[in-house]
Amino acid sequence: MDSDPGSTAPSVPRRDPGQIMRLERLGSSHQSRLSFMRILLRRIATERWHFSRPEFAIDEACVGHAVYSVRTATRTYSLVAFSHQLADEMRSDRVIAEAWDATFALFDGEPTAADVERLRNNVPVQESGRVSETELTMSRANKSVRLWSHVVESLAAGRQPELEQIESVGYLMRTTAVYGSGKFGAADHAVIAERPEMQTSFQAEMLTVYLIRTFVRDLVEHAALVAGGDKAARLEPVIARQLGIGNSTGLGMAPFIINHPVLFNNWLMAREEAISRVRSVETASESAQSLFHAVLRRAVLLIDSWSSDHPVQQKKLSKLRADIQSLTQHVDSEQLMGDYPWNRLVEWSENSLSVEGQELLTSLILEPYPDLVDGLASCMVDPETFSRPIDGHMPLHELKTIIEDRYDWTLNIDWHADEQHARAWYVSEEKLEPRLGERFEEPLAEYELALAPARDVAKAYHLLCEFSNTGAKNGSTAAFLLAHPECRQAVQRVQLNLHAPYAEIRDNTISAQLMPIDMLRAKLAFFGATRFDPRSDRWLRISMFGGAPYPDEFHDVYDDLWVYPSSKTSHSFR
Amino acid sequence: MEFSLNEIAATTRKAVRGAGYPWGIADEAAANQYWMASYRLNGCPRLVQVLQQLNGVDHKDYSPDCQDLHWRSSGKYLCPLITSCALTDRVKMLSENSTLTIANVAEPLLLIKSVFYLASFTASVSMRWSDCLLVTDGKVIKGSGSFRNYLIPGSGSANKSLNGKCEKTKTRSASDLFEVADVTLCMFDVSDTATNAKPSLSDVELTLNERSTRAHVDFTDWQALDKFANRTYAPATEESRLKGAGSNLSDND
Numbered sequence A: 001m002d003s004d005p006g007s008t009a010p011s012v013p014r015r016d017p018g019q020i021m022r023l024e025r026l027g028s029s030h031q032s033r034l035s036f037m038r039i040l041l042r043r044i045a046t047e048r049w050h051f052s053r054p055e056f057a058i059d060e061a062c063v064g065h066a067v068y069s070v071r072t073a074t075r076t077y078s079l080v081a082f083s084h085q086l087a088d089e090m091r092s093d094r095v096i097a098e099a100w101d102a103t104f105a106l107f108d109g110e111p112t113a114a115d116v117e118r119l120r121n122n123v124p125v126q127e128s129g130r131v132s133e134t135e136l137t138m139s140r141a142n143k144s145v146r147l148w149s150h151v152v153e154s155l156a157a158g159r160q161p162e163l164e165q166i167e168s169v170g171y172l173m174r175t176t177a178v179y180g181s182g183k184f185g186a187a188d189h190a191v192i193a194e195r196p197e198m199q200t201s202f203q204a205e206m207l208t209v210y211l212i213r214t215f216v217r218d219l220v221e222h223a224a225l226v227a228g229g230d231k232a233a234r235l236e237p238v239i240a241r242q243l244g245i246g247n248s249t250g251l252g253m254a255p256f257i258i259n260h261p262v263l264f265n266n267w268l269m270a271r272e273e274a275i276s277r278v279r280s281v282e283t284a285s286e287s288a289q290s291l292f293h294a295v296l297r298r299a300v301l302l303i304d305s306w307s308s309d310h311p312v313q314q315k316k317l318s319k320l321r322a323d324i325q326s327l328t329q330h331v332d333s334e335q336l337m338g339d340y341p342w343n344r345l346v347e348w349s350e351n352s353l354s355v356e357g358q359e360l361l362t363s364l365i366l367e368p369y370p371d372l373v374d375g376l377a378s379c380m381v382d383p384e385t386f387s388r389p390i391d392g393h394m395p396l397h398e399l400k401t402i403i404e405d406r407y408d409w410t411l412n413i414d415w416h417a418d419e420q421h422a423r424a425w426y427v428s429e430e431k432l433e434p435r436l437g438e439r440f441e442e443p444l445a446e447y448e449l450a451l452a453p454a455r456d457v458a459k460a461y462h463l464l465c466e467f468s469n470t471g472a473k474n475g476s477t478a479a480f481l482l483a484h485p486e487c488r489q490a491v492q493r494v495q496l497n498l499h500a501p502y503a504e505i506r507d508n509t510i511s512a513q514l515m516p517i518d519m520l521r522a523k524l525a526f527f528g529a530t531r532f533d534p535r536s537d538r539w540l541r542i543s544m545f546g547g548a549p550y551p552d553e554f555h556d557v558y559d560d561l562w563v564y565p566s567s568k569t570s571h572s573f574r
Numbered sequence B: 001m002e003f004s005l006n007e008i009a010a011t012t013r014k015a016v017r018g019a020g021y022p023w024g025i026a027d028e029a030a031a032n033q034y035w036m037a038s039y040r041l042n043g044c045p046r047l048v049q050v051l052q053q054l055n056g057v058d059h060k061d062y063s064p065d066c067q068d069l070h071w072r073s074s075g076k077y078l079c080p081l082i083t084s085c086a087l088t089d090r091v092k093m094l095s096e097n098s099t100l101t102i103a104n105v106a107e108p109l110l111l112i113k114s115v116f117y118l119a120s121f122t123a124s125v126s127m128r129w130s131d132c133l134l135v136t137d138g139k140v141i142k143g144s145g146s147f148r149n150y151l152i153p154g155s156g157s158a159n160k161s162l163n164g165k166c167e168k169t170k171t172r173s174a175s176d177l178f179e180v181a182d183v184t185l186c187m188f189d190v191s192d193t194a195t196n197a198k199p200s201l202s203d204v205e206l207t208l209n210e211r212s213t214r215a216h217v218d219f220t221d222w223q224a225l226d227k228f229a230n231r232t233y234a235p236a237t238e239e240s241r242l243k244g245a246g247s248n249l250s251d252n253d
Helices: A036-047 A114-122 A123-128 A147-155 A161-167 A203-231 A239-241 A249-259 A263-278 A284-305 A311-334 A341-353 A355-364 A370-377 A397-406 A451-472 A477-483 A484-498 A516-527 B005-018 B024-038 B043-053 B080-089 B108-121 B145-149 B155-159 B217-232 B240-244
Strands: A050-058 A064-073 A076-083 A103-109 A137-145 A171-180 A245-248 A425-427 A434-438 A530-534 A541-545 B002-003 B098-106 B122-130 B130-134 B141-145 B181-190 B214-216
Touching: A036 A203, A036 A370, A036 A516, A050 A203, A064 A114, A064 A203, A076 A114, A076 A123, A076 A203, A103 A114, A103 A123, A103 A203, A114 A123, A123 A137, A137 A203, A147 A161, A147 A171, A147 A203, A147 B002, A161 A239, A171 A203, A171 A451, A203 A245, A203 A355, A203 A425, A203 A541, A245 A516, A249 A263, A249 A434, A249 A516, A263 A341, A263 A484, A284 A311, A284 A355, A311 A341, A311 A355, A311 A530, A341 A355, A397 A451, A397 A477, A451 A477, A451 A484, A477 A484, A484 B024, A484 B080, A516 A530, A516 A541, B002 B005, B002 B217, B005 B024, B005 B043, B005 B214, B005 B217, B024 B043, B024 B080, B024 B108, B043 B080, B043 B098, B043 B108, B080 B098, B080 B108, B098 B108, B108 B122, B108 B181, B141 B145
Parallel strands: A171 A245
Antiparallel strands: A050 A064, A064 A076, A076 A103, A103 A137, A137 A171, A245 A541, A425 A434, A530 A541, B002 B214, B098 B181, B122 B130, B122 B181, B130 B141
């Protein structure tokens, strides 16, 4: 029998932040039951949201607009999509682009014709336009030209596209930004934060991308119909399902997890609590065991479909493939019998698998236990974003002790060595997006963003020691901060850490060895992204919603494990 | 122009940093402006005044000496951004039934969120400067005197939230005079009848108890903030375009 989830505290503690908060591990994160895409789709299925397509005014050149609406129990959200003609030389995934194949806004309600016209004048130009409080997000996407042409040509000729090509790319369009939270005049997150369906992080953004995926399927079929006329075929549902929406993500995403320490802590705390609960299960029921075996088989297919040209990711993938083989053999021989099977499995993995493999396993063991895990989704929020007062009353010796206990890892770094602060985060005036530069090669110091907590806490510690030595030993934090206002952020982070142990990345975010893609993946895995494909050390492509049911496919049976390909047969459908 | 509150916070944060304050002060100023806008308090023009007047000065000279209950600066006046942080940091050290005077504060309105926080932590607080009085228990703010002049010039919903007592508000903008005033904060217990001599919540005219989710900011003020914010952006070079963002690959694949 499985343990009762609510009766006692888990016997296996949450993993130590010192182990979890290293960039190598955060950069090996995987999607899980607590990923934002899966939380959204579970809710859609449970609450039986109703989808419709009130407008599809796209012409023969694939230019025009469409509206996709979804009705929840209490309100309606609508994706307003604009399709454009884009010359190849204009197609750029970079944030500095000025035109796209398609642009979108998520409207809060059902847009009138006047709303659509207003959006038509603003959304296609993205950052140069202005939206209003009725818009929750703004986004854009570019075609994967190669796959798009292949699919249109195949369907127009009455054929289905080649599976190899579908698999190798995984999406027909990739978004290059999904703006929310008040950007460019859109509604602040606070406007929707109290709505149950929007409480968990990034639900408006996830809904936007989910609806974009449906629009893209419809658009490619429309293009094929225009080209092929009566001959044209519809995309087979089983092929359409393989298609996700791609996303190109650059450094703009990295500062978020440093600038929202409590929210990031709450995401990790929820995940680590879920892992701790499952590891504390005394015995695994037969159904839990068989579900795990099934998920593991399906995870193999997911990993098989993941490729990357980046040498670092290729190395990680090759280890992960070996890991999943070892894991399959290990659970086959052990059959998950005996006490605390999941805990033993995790302990085994820590000595037997790479970090990628270990993190995949901690994600997979959550799958058989929705009752232990899914409720934690409601904890993945931070209602107090703008209210983090410093406790100025805290005696300095106490502050010093906290730093020594919790930030010993940064006190041990030699901050005099150039390589430890070789990089500087800054915002370029060109497109107002974060970038990472070489501190000793470019004049960036005066523009540096506060994205180096490791260095800043170490510096605050030394100033605090000096301040104490000058006779203020029994002084307060408030007195120290009045003398050293430049240490406010560092002191705030140190105090937050008392209540938010997973708030801080325990690595140097400005060292010469930094791989910024690790920071991006840490966040994207929580979104539920798969097939991480780094294109350099600072940007990558991913796939979102690949395998997910389309709005017309929820029916009565919802496969909550949609992210894992269901079988080799469907995976290689022809 | 209408803005989301996050836009106001984001621009404030960069503008304050661009004006030479540390990021931690900029964070608090941003949170304060977000909060003030949600209460329909017209903080942006007050902030513009501060950033322009204190442009290029050594902020240490405009920081309070907080040794006792009479805060003052060694310079001409106190910076409200620094003083607001000092007040927030000291809420546990300020007891009920005490009075704190803060001499020569520039743009005293910018202390209001820290006063609100102080009240939510200890007791009710009254704040007086010039002919302005406000009282807060950490839940609602009521004001009298010229307090109404600090409200964002009203939309219909803004007036409605003022318990129907609001008359047409006078617009203040950054072109108004730079305000410097002595501020008196009284911490008192509203349930204590012995403190009747102190202002009670029924003395005042305005109750700001409905939060707003948008704010109108005068375009000139917004431009002024943007100008300071621009100082935080590094000039683009082709090298930084390629190296900084890490991409020079074709996206036509």
